[in-house]
């Protein structure tokens with residue numbers, strides 16, 4: 001199996017703050033790996049180190065077999081980076097932005113082919129500053145694909161998009177996947193990670209707290225979750241069952257455990273019945289990646 005990204009014991013400090021704390025992970029060639037984590041978990045710092053934009057303090061970093069700092073020029077030819085809006089001249093038309101970018105690479109994709117791919121063919125002559133937020137994001141995606149990269153970094157690719165634009169972007173990403181491109185994705189949308197990622201890594205305080213395919217991570221959790229009236233006094237339930245319980249959304253509670261039992265479920269429902277609180281839903285195991293994420297990042301925050 002070939003590896004496109006290899007990180008071993010990566011550490012990055014900003015003064016007293018350790019933003020990335022001994023992170024080790026591998027991204028296999030051709031896979032889509034989603035780096036997830038709450039705000040400040042260290043995702044952007046990690047991605048910037050991989051792109052060669054930031055130096056690490058210690059640890060091993062290999063991207064396509066290269067050192068992102070000392071081999072930056074060679075690496076840049078082979079990777080695609082979705083830049084944030086600031087990197088583009090606002091007064092240029094969409095087609096001009098792409099063709100200027102393409103002129104930096106000897107074997108760039110044709111500009112019109114790229115605009116077609118990201119669904120902006122009918123915006124080719126629109127000024128960049130007149131494009132909607134979602135269209136600007138798609139233009140950034142086109143720029144990331146200009147040089148036919150083997151590896152693409154997508155940092156929150158659908159942030160700020162409406163549901164239709166998000167779906168279009170997912171389809172573009174799936175097209176890249178079908179071409180065998182390796183993708184490192186960061187996102188705050190768990191449905192996006194579930195749909196696109198072969199594997200996810202959940203970061204918390206700069207450390208990897210879980211890694212695996214979305215379905216394996218979901219199946220590995222044994223949490224008991226239930227829906228009932230909002231603002232129940234969960235500290236009383238915690239005292240009763242000796243296990244952490246949180247209201248993660250209004251009226252949606254998670255009892256965090258890897259080892260659910262009939263007795264636990266019965267104790268929880270009995271406690272609710274004593275309070276005359278009706279359960280409208282009860283589930284053992286995580287229903288989705290969002291529950292896994294909430295359970296793991298909260299557990300580790302305590």
Ligand code: ATP
Pocket residue numbers: 014017019037038039040041042043044045046
């Ligand atoms: P978000 O989801 O909010 O984008 P993130 O997981 O990408 O967060 P980072 O941006 O990598 O997190 O930040 C990790 C930590 O390092 C945060 O506490 C942040 O405040 C801090 N940090 C990031 N860049 C710097 C910097 N240049 N100087 C000092 N501290 C920084």
